[in-house]
Amino acid sequence: MTLHRDDLTAYLDDYLSVGQFQDYCPNGLQVAGRSEIRRLVTGVTASQRLIDEAIERQADAILVHHGYFWKGEAAPITGIKRNRIAALLANDISLFAYHLPLDAHPDVGNNAQLAQLLGWTAEGTLGDSLVWHGRLDAVETGASLRQTLSETLEFPVLHIGEAEDEIETIAWCTGAAQSYLQQVIDAGIDAFVSGEISEPTVHLARESGVHYFAAGHHATERGGPEALGWHLAQRFGIHVEFVDLPIPV
Known part of the structure; x- marks a missing residue:
């Protein structure tokens, strides 16, 4: 099964009631990759490690709780930010991020x-x-x-x-x-x-x-991304894999 990137964006924005939140970052599609999504990787944070895991798994998109472009963050795309975004673009992988909406959802939050x-x-x-x-x-x-x-x-x-x-x-x-x-x-x-x-x-x-x-x-905060991914797999029939990369804090 495949799912169009724009259809997934519209569904998630509605399902997670994005418009109800004033957040510290943009919720939804943060980096646009290929238009058709067959394989989705979910995780807690869009770190370089998670991006590398998604590339290895030949994912079309990544969905996380902690994405990019936070308020107060420096705007220039340099250094670590540049490396992460470059890897996404080079491999045509979309990045979806949902922060407060994924904390608050009554089922998959x-x-x-x-x-x-x-x-x-x-x-x-x-x-x-x-x-x-x-x-x-x-x-x-x-x-x-x-x-x-x-x-x-x-x-x-x-x-x-x-x-x-x-x-x-x-x-x-x-x-x-x-x-x-x-x-x-x-x-x-x-x-x-x-x-x-x-x-x-x-x-x-x-x-x-x-x-x-x-x-x-x-x-x-592992539960939300994993549960949301499972929900999407059940609803749309796409392949979803939760990749857990624990940290000590």
């Missing part, structure tokens, strides 16, 4: 997939933020939840909090979402899981008594 993977019951979001909240499938201690997260995500999760405390309610937001911790504290939730941590996060978690789990930016 990163937050939805993290909850599904860990068996959490989602009860809603905190206001209009990307933070989801709900309950664990069973009460855990701080230590046991850290172990569960580490084993499930295959990442050495950092836990700030008392190991013996019991945790029932939980909030989560994949990636770099540590700045939402105060909202979680205000909501009276027991614990917050995100991808990254910063120095102020440690003190805020310790002094509030809310548990904080830094579970890896990449590790918490």
Whole structure:
């Protein structure tokens, strides 16, 4: 089966409700390659390693969560940016990237997939933020939840909090979402899981008594690209392969 690049662009923009988001980067088709897509590679970040893997797999397109052209980024196409884009153009490979829309989607989004993977019951979001909240499938201690997260995500999760405390309610937001911790504290939730941590996060978690789990930016955001790729394979019959390239943060 083949799918026209423009048809895929239109479908993804609609399916992921791109128009509802004010993002830090353009969502959708970022680099145009060949018009017909038979083989699609999905991944978390459009790094040179992922591009090289896509070339080796003879992919027609790449779909990622972290693409290019971020706000505040230098505009000239030089150095690493030049090398990546040159490789895409030389091999006629399209690049699709969906950032906040892929965090928020209720089915294939990163937050939805993290909850599904860990068996959490989602009860809603905190206001209009990307933070989801709900309950664990069973009460855990701080230590046991850290172990569960580490084993499930295959990442050495950092836990700030008392190991013996019991945790029932939980909030989560994949990636770099540590700045939402105060909202979680205000909501009276027991614990917050995100991808990254910063120095102020440690003190805020310790002094509030809310548990904080830094579970890896990449590790918490594998679910969305993989699930979206599977969805596209089922819907359009194209060949899709998720390529996981873990990093230590």
